[in-house]
Amino acid sequence: MFLIVGLGNPERKYEGTRHNVGFEAIDAISKKFGIEVSHKEHKGIVGKGVINGHKVMLVKPQTYMNLSGECVREMCDYYEVDPETELLVISDDVSLSTGNIRVRKKGSAGGHNGLKNIIAHTGSNVFPRIRVGVGECENGDMVSHVLGHYDAEDRERVDASMDKVIGALELFLEDNLDGAMNQFNVKEKVE
Template sequence: MFLIVGLGNPERKYEGTRHNVGFEAIDVISKKYGIEVNQKEQKGLVGKGMINGYKVILVKPQTYMNLSGECVAPLADYYDVDPETELVVISDDVSLSTGNIRVRKKGSAGGHNGLKNIIALLGSNVFPRIRVGVGECTDGDMVSHVLGRYDAEDRERVDASMEKVLGAVELFLAGELDAAMNKYNVKEKLD
């Protein structure tokens, strides 16, 4: 059983914002594999199904970004998921250019409050994550940046990045995280 978690904020007003790129990734995956994400479980919306022969649970935490761990940690515990090998978290990253992705096996939260809360409640930073670039905050107002929407050009870049995210998830499920890192990681400065 694998948990594939996309981070975001619930409520319609956050749809299409930079912070909700994880939710968008879950929507793309659910559409491709016909997995409806509509069951309420452990403070999240979940959908259970199969991807390339692997049992998966797609997850959209409904706790708001900063409390994402309140959904992820109980689900990992309930389904006896090993975070190192059976959990992947998809989130936005302001350190990456819009539309680029970065796959990592573990690491710090990099200033991302959703990841910070997951790390705190799992008690470990050793879990795979796929970070989707949403561009750097240039005016110093990080909240407005991550809760803001893309211009048309950046929207196209993010939409195009979803194929890379999907490919990285498929490689993760096959136990080929190194291959995903080699194929999709860009050479950009990170934390």
């Protein structure tokens, strides 16, 4: 069983915000592979299904971004998922240009509170992740930036990035994270 977790905030007011791009990725995966994500379990909304012959569980934590690790830890424990090889976390990244993605096997939280909380609850920063670029904060108000909505051009870029996320997910499921990094990581300055 693979646990595919998209980070975001519950409540309608957060839909379409930069911070909720992980939820959008789960929605895109759900639509592409016909996996309904509607069952409430372990502080998340989940859907179970099969992608390319692999059993998966798609998860949207409902604990709000900063407490995402509570849901992830409970799901990993209950389903005996190894975070190093069977967990994939999808989140936003303000240090990537809008619509670019970066695939990693492990790493720091990079200032992302959802990832910080997952690291705190799992006790490790060694878990695969896909970070989706939502653009840099230009006005210095990070909260307003990540909880803000895209303009029309950036919305198109993010929508187009979902195909890349799905491609990287499929390679992850085939135990080819290196291939995903080679194919989808854009070379750009990361601060």
